[in-house]
Amino acid sequence: MSWIRRRARDAEPPPERLPDLEFLALVKASLERYAPGVTEGTELKGNSLSSPHGWAIGVMPPVHGGPHHYDLVALPDTSLQPDVPCFMDCVVAIAGDAPKAADTWVQTAGACMLELLDRRQHFADHAGPDDERGVPGWHCIASGAVGLGVDAEENRRLQNSLVDANVLHHIADTFTADLESPFFNGIKVFYGGQPGKMQAEIRVNGERHEAASAALAAMDLPEPHAFTMVRAYALLLPMPEDGTGPLYPPARLDLTHTRACGCGNQPT
Numbered sequence: 001m002s003w004i005r006r007r008a009r010d011a012e013p014p015p016e017r018l019p020d021l022e023f024l025a026l027v028k029a030s031l032e033r034y035a036p037g038v039t040e041g042t043e044l045k046g047n048s049l050s051s052p053h054g055w056a057i058g059v060m061p062p063v064h065g066g067p068h069h070y071d072l073v074a075l076p077d078t079s080l081q082p083d084v085p086c087f088m089d090c091v092v093a094i095a096g097d098a099p100k101a102a103d104t105w106v107q108t109a110g111a112c113m114l115e116l117l118d119r120r121q122h123f124a125d126h127a128g129p130d131d132e133r134g135v136p137g138w139h140c141i142a143s144g145a146v147g148l149g150v151d152a153e154e155n156r157r158l159q160n161s162l163v164d165a166n167v168l169h170h171i172a173d174t175f176t177a178d179l180e181s182p183f184f185n186g187i188k189v190f191y192g193g194q195p196g197k198m199q200a201e202i203r204v205n206g207e208r209h210e211a212a213s214a215a216l217a218a219m220d221l222p223e224p225h226a227f228t229m230v231r232a233y234a235l236l237l238p239m240p241e242d243g244t245g246p247l248y249p250p251a252r253l254d255l256t257h258t259r260a261c262g263c264g265n266q267p268t
Contacts, residue, residue: 016067018098020047020059023070026102027057027110034106035114035123037255054078054251055117057110060088068093071206072105074113077249080183085249087113087186088206089233094148104146108233109186111143116184116235117253129239135172138179138236139246142168148192149228158230161222162191168234171215175204176236183249185236191221192229 018026021044028049032039041052048058056078060071070093075086089109093101115124124143127134134140145162147155167189179185188203200221202212237246 016096017062018093021045023098023102024049024057024059026099027072027106030099030102030106031110031114034110035253035255038114038253050078053253055113057113065090065092068096068098068101070101070105072109074109074186076113076116076184077251079251080249085181085183087181087184087235089186089188089203090206100148104148104231107146108143108231109188112141112186112233112235114253115141116237116248117251118255119248119252133166133169135168135176135234135236137176137239138185139239140168140234140236142234143232145189145230145232147228147230149224149226151224151226151228154224154226154228155230158191158222158224158228162189162230162232165219165221167216167219167232170219171202171212174215175202175209175212178204178209179236179238180205182238183247187234187236189216189232189234190229191216192224192227192231194227195223195225198223 024044028039028042028044039051043050048056050056054077056075058073058075060073062069062071069090071088071090073086073088075084078084087109089105091101091105111123115122124141127140127142129135129137129139145159147159149155168187186205190201190203191198193199200213200217202209202216204212237248239246
């Protein structure tokens with residue numbers, strides 16, 4: 001059974017929700033700001049943003065979470081057929097701020113996709129299975145933590161707390177047995193809410209993982225003084241038995257020569 005879950009596109013978007021391509025246009029713009037040149041030649045069509053270099057991002061049908069909730073699926077290498085490996089994540093446009101939601105995805109899950117293809121620690125961090133910030137048995141590509149809240153100081157405080165807590169390393173034994181993909185597994189870490197009403201959630205390959213979420217809640221992270229949410233994302237890649245290194249997809253990013261670099265050596 002393929003670990004990729006396919007859904008029929010039979011749901012109409014709620015009236016307050018941006019059409020898929022409009023939201024993906026925001027994602028495209030954010031990706032270009034984050035990694036100049038990466039969107040050259042990309043095409044917005046249907047419900048996807050596709051690159052001639054093999055990666056794609058799609059919007060899944062709106063089935064839960066309200067009108068400002070967007071479920072995204074990233075396909076780092078569409079050449080891997082017939083079941084193209086992917087990872088999933090969701091973002092919410094708080095107060096209807098869709099550009100901020102797009103930025104949040106790019107800075108977390110999107111950064112992991114870019115790093116999976118670039119592999120030079122330009123977009124996210126790498127940790128081996130024996131590293132102090134690693135996940136035993138897996139190679140970890142991890143984004144930074146992004147804060148979303150009404151107070152910038154509280155955002156920074158909770159961002160730093162989430163990073164310092166080294167969450168995935170400490171709760172690894174609650175979820176690693178459930179990692180299914182032979183390519184890469186997407187892990188979302190979320191902590192936030194109102195003072196006294198905080199939520200802690202770990203999602204593994206798009207699904208809430210109850211044991212890992214409970215373990216995160218038990219880590220006793222600090223509560224904010226005002227509404228604040230922080231989130232991070234990681235990709236966990238299996239390690240070969242011979243210990244030679246993680247199994248990366250064949251596709252690679254090449255941002256050395258693009259129109260953005262201005263060197264005049266970009267391909268035509």
